[in-house]
Amino acid sequence: METTLPVRLLSAPDHDAVARLLDAEPLAGAFVADRLATHGWSRGNRLYGYSRGGELLAVCLSAANMVPVGCDEAAVDAFVDLARREGRQCSSIVGAGPAVRRLWRGLRPYWGAARAVREHQPLLVTAEPSPIDADLYVRRSVRSDVPALFPAAVAMYTEEVGVSPLADRSSAAAYRDRLEYLVSAGRSYSRIDNGRVVFKAEIAVLTRHTAQIQGVWVAPDLRGRGLAAPCMAAVVADALRRHAPTVSLYVNDFNVPALRTYRRCGMREVAELATVLF
Missing domain, CATH: 3.40.630.30 (Gcn5-related N-acetyltransferase (GNAT))
Incomplete structure (x- = not known):
């Protein structure tokens, strides 16, 4: 899709730049990293990038799930404009809370009401085994x-x-x-x-x-x-x-x-x- 905004459809030659961005967001960007590793640069796995000064700053997956990664407000607004023009093709939007909430505020007037909005979902992590005993039957x-x-x-x-x-x-x-x-x-x-x-x-x-x-x-x-x-x-x-x-x-x-x-x-x-x- 043609656009005057600093957003374009990414492809295989962008792999290294995308990998660096996703490495900087190892948890919030995990879904996109897994999806790319599994499905590659397929037509059903479109990944858009937002750049400033020639540097890739944010990406947004457009597939069954819409997933923004690394977005500041300007990047979100650019992805909103693109998604508004394309129309809704996803069954969910999921990602960093501030980005998803801003995306939804921008898209709701065009996409209509959602079935459910879960605005606050704590993202938890551990690098250590649990301090409690594990169930031996699992x-x-x-x-x-x-x-x-x-x-x-x-x-x-x-x-x-x-x-x-x-x-x-x-x-x-x-x-x-x-x-x-x-x-x-x-x-x-x-x-x-x-x-x-x-x-x-x-x-x-x-x-x-x-x-x-x-x-x-x-x-x-x-x-x-x-x-x-x-x-x-x-x-x-x-x-x-x-x-x-x-x-x-x-x-x-x-x-x-x-x-x-x-x-x-x-x-x-x-x-x-x-x-x-x-």
Whole structure:
């Protein structure tokens, strides 16, 4: 798309500049780094860059998720103008809190109301094993666990996002494929008692800087019994040992039990994200 603004569609020759920018944002930029590593410079993986004086200062992923990284107010405003002209093509906006909130203020008059806006999501990280004992029954999931894990994953997604991932056949297939990929990659963890999933979590985003945990779920009737923290301690220990030098995640600020659990595991808040869901 042609524009007079200092924004352009990036491509493979920009790889080194993008890598430097994402290295400077190792946690907030993890999703974009993982996406580029997995999908490359594909048409469905468009990455726009904002430059001043010939220097790349910020990027914004435009795919199923819109993800700004490294943005000051001028960069956000430039991305707002571009997104306004293109129209909404994403199912969510997620990224650093100030950038997402400013993006949404600029786009809402053109894109209409969102399904949900989560303005304050603490971003937590640890580089050390948890100070509490790990649950010895948590393990890396295997392919034979998928039939039990899939309903738990659907329940988690529906509870967290507010819609089912099984809305149509193609999205259901894609969701199961994603789960199977994470299991095969050794990035799914679970505690399964007598065939029943009581805890699960995945490393949904993985870079050389961090293993970012998502999809944390405890069976509803077992919540409040102190199960989550030891299970998460097991995930943190294995992720640090096998995958990355830090473990990170983000959580809604109103989810007080989850925040308490992650802090018990030694995770500390380093930034704030925000998410807009459509």
